Amino acid sequence: MARWRALPRARWRALPEEGRGVFLVVSFASLVFLPWLGTVGFWDPWEPHYAEVARQMLVRGDYVHPYWESAYFFSKPVLLMWMTAVAMLLVGVHDHALPAGSFPGTPTPSGVSVYAEWALRLPIALLAIVACALVFVAVKRLVSRRAGYVAAAALATMPFYFLMARQAITDMPFVALMTSGAMCFAIALWDERAHRSAWAYAGYAFLAFATLAKGLLGFGLAGAAFLSWFLITGEWRLLGRLRFVERVRGLPVPAGPALFLAIAAPWYLVMSLFRGVDDESKTFAYRFFVHDHAKRLAEGVHTTTPGGTFDYFIRELGFGLFPWVAALPGALGELARVRLRDRTRRDDVVLFAGLWAVITYVLMSTSATKFHHYIFPAVPALAVLCAAFVDRLLEEGLEAHVGALLLGLAAYVAVAHSLWLTPKALPDLYVYNYARPYPEKDLAELHPGHRLGPFRLSLGTRPVFSMLFACGGVAMVAAWLWRARRAMVAALLGAATAFALYVSWVHWRELAPHWSQRDLFSTYLSERGSADEPIVAYYMNWRGETFYSRNLVRQVQDTGRMKEVAERPGRKWVIVERTRYEALRQAVGPGAKLRIADRSTNKFFLVALEGRGSPSVPP
Numbered sequence: 001m002a003r004w005r006a007l008p009r010a011r012w013r014a015l016p017e018e019g020r021g022v023f024l025v026v027s028f029a030s031l032v033f034l035p036w037l038g039t040v041g042f043w044d045p046w047e048p049h050y051a052e053v054a055r056q057m058l059v060r061g062d063y064v065h066p067y068w069e070s071a072y073f074f075s076k077p078v079l080l081m082w083m084t085a086v087a088m089l090l091v092g093v094h095d096h097a098l099p100a101g102s103f104p105g106t107p108t109p110s111g112v113s114v115y116a117e118w119a120l121r122l123p124i125a126l127l128a129i130v131a132c133a134l135v136f137v138a139v140k141r142l143v144s145r146r147a148g149y150v151a152a153a154a155l156a157t158m159p160f161y162f163l164m165a166r167q168a169i170t171d172m173p174f175v176a177l178m179t180s181g182a183m184c185f186a187i188a189l190w191d192e193r194a195h196r197s198a199w200a201y202a203g204y205a206f207l208a209f210a211t212l213a214k215g216l217l218g219f220g221l222a223g224a225a226f227l228s229w230f231l232i233t234g235e236w237r238l239l240g241r242l243r244f245v246e247r248v249r250g251l252p253v254p255a256g257p258a259l260f261l262a263i264a265a266p267w268y269l270v271m272s273l274f275r276g277v278d279d280e281s282k283t284f285a286y287r288f289f290v291h292d293h294a295k296r297l298a299e300g301v302h303t304t305t306p307g308g309t310f311d312y313f314i315r316e317l318g319f320g321l322f323p324w325v326a327a328l329p330g331a332l333g334e335l336a337r338v339r340l341r342d343r344t345r346r347d348d349v350v351l352f353a354g355l356w357a358v359i360t361y362v363l364m365s366t367s368a369t370k371f372h373h374y375i376f377p378a379v380p381a382l383a384v385l386c387a388a389f390v391d392r393l394l395e396e397g398l399e400a401h402v403g404a405l406l407l408g409l410a411a412y413v414a415v416a417h418s419l420w421l422t423p424k425a426l427p428d429l430y431v432y433n434y435a436r437p438y439p440e441k442d443l444a445e446l447h448p449g450h451r452l453g454p455f456r457l458s459l460g461t462r463p464v465f466s467m468l469f470a471c472g473g474v475a476m477v478a479a480w481l482w483r484a485r486r487a488m489v490a491a492l493l494g495a496a497t498a499f500a501l502y503v504s505w506v507h508w509r510e511l512a513p514h515w516s517q518r519d520l521f522s523t524y525l526s527e528r529g530s531a532d533e534p535i536v537a538y539y540m541n542w543r544g545e546t547f548y549s550r551n552l553v554r555q556v557q558d559t560g561r562m563k564e565v566a567e568r569p570g571r572k573w574v575i576v577e578r579t580r581y582e583a584l585r586q587a588v589g590p591g592a593k594l595r596i597a598d599r600s601t602n603k604f605f606l607v608a609l610e611g612r613g614s615p616s617v618p619p
């Protein structure tokens with residue numbers, strides 16, 4: 001028996017050290033990202049928007065020209081839609097495990113598989129895990145094993161990262177693939193023992209797919225950071241390590257760029273030559289490169305927060321990095337320690353990560369179009385800098401970094417207090433409309449708690465935040481008083497892990513129904529009398545109504561048209577924002593009978609509507 005118990009340990013020890021580390025990092029990141037990943041509906045508007053574009057690929061049999069509702073869709077590249085279309089195909093989105101009341105046949109098919117959310121989000125989470133693993137490998141090889149573990153753990157527990165890992169939108173594929181490519185290039189460039197060709201070509205492939213995920217930024221940000229590193233250091237002789245040019249039979253061949261173009265260029269070339277137009281009569285070349293790149297940067301297009309000064313993203317980074325803001329002053333201080341002469345591999349990594357973060361911040365701050373998540377590409381670079389500081393802290397002791405620790409503790413307290421006051425800052429990191437109401441009352445009703453003397457014990461958001469933030473802060477202060485450097489780092493890691501698990505496993509799931517229309521459509525499908533009872537979206541454009549109705553929802557944005565719909569015989573169903581319910585009542589007139597069939601979200605009502613002379617709506 002003892003021999004059998006020892007067998008797994010022997011096999012574990014037989015694995016290469018780096019392989020064991022990758023396994024631990026992948027396991028940890030999976031623990032944060034994967035549980036309950038597909039148990040909630042798609043968040044309006046981006047998730048169902050891209051999901052519907054992918055679903056149309058299956059419906060139309062066209063995997064090259066993205067399509068939305070009744071026109072081509074040119075605003076985003078195709079990689080996310082390809083991944084999610086394949087995932088939908090595998091789970092049978094149109095005919096497998098449909099919710100109650102669905103009707104898969106013609107002429108009015110309805111319902112999407114209950115596994116749709118799992119299928120679409122899983123590839124995104126897996127890309128996020130791959131990036132964490134490659135961050136570990138690169139930082140371990142170039143800084144230290146300890147720094148590698150800290151970098152991966154910090155990245156996986158930063159709210160910006162673990163929340164984006166749960167969203168089937170373009171940003172995580174872009175950032176994860178770009179980060180993976182940058183880490184491969186870093187290994188090829190600075191690891192003397194690496195198989196340079198393999199790592200360099202992997203870097204080109206990752207950046208090519210990142211370009212298919214988001215556009216020019218897919219290679220532009222990492223490329224600008226590496227170019228800046230070469231300009232500052234003057235180490236142009238090392239460019240050959242990236243296989244920018246290789247000799248093939250004596251001839252110089254740009255092998256790396258050729259691989260990049262072979263992956264990234266064909267789809268863009270086909271689309272640039274395509275003569276179809278979108279819903280605004282724009283071709284792909286104009287919409288994508290002019291409108292959604294140049295004008296978005298220079299003029300500002302389609303944003304809920306236009307303009308904004310240099311401080312716009314400071315607040316979002318505070319929330320998006322918490323609690324690692326405690327290490328941020330020291331992380332930025334690592335840049336001041338870099339010496340261009342007699343640089344070490346650690347210095348090269350720190351300089352590159354700093355350039356990556358600074359270039360991203362400057363570019364996004366000067367962009368006329370701003371969303372909170374635009375600063376997300378800087379997060380992996382900041383995680384690497386935090387790891388470099390923590391590694392130095394463990395090596396040199398707390399007393400050598402008093403200033404950085406005091407500033408870090410102040411940042412921790414300030415951001416923790418702001419998060420406690422405004423927990424809505426977390427979903428605002430990745431949603432579209434920041435004015436959407438936060439379900440404060442609904443969340444409180446989920447956790448009434450139990451009174452224990454003067455205290456109320458509850459798993460509600462603010463009570464849990466209070467406990468986590470206080471415990472983390474007290475533990476770090478206690479570690480300082482005892483001059484225990486390992487305890488200080490353990491307190492920060494523990495607070496980050498506990499916070500990430502609570503927000504991912506509990507808070508995110510409780511928020512989701514208020515940003516999704518899935519439950520409303522489940523009610524509609526289960527309560528309707530037949531597959532022919534129509535559903536109407538009244539003055540809405542939140543995208544979820546299109547995906548969950550399989551593009552059969554009737555968009556009505558006119559009171560006269562709404563009255564005509566109401567006067568038709570038979571029961572109709574209407575999804576309407578709560579703030580427009582009275583306008584809907586007035587539009588349909590006094591003869592129509594309305595019943596709110598589902599009020600489970602704080603944003604919408606699902607309304608059953610009978611026209612004049614129709615039977616009463618059942619209670």
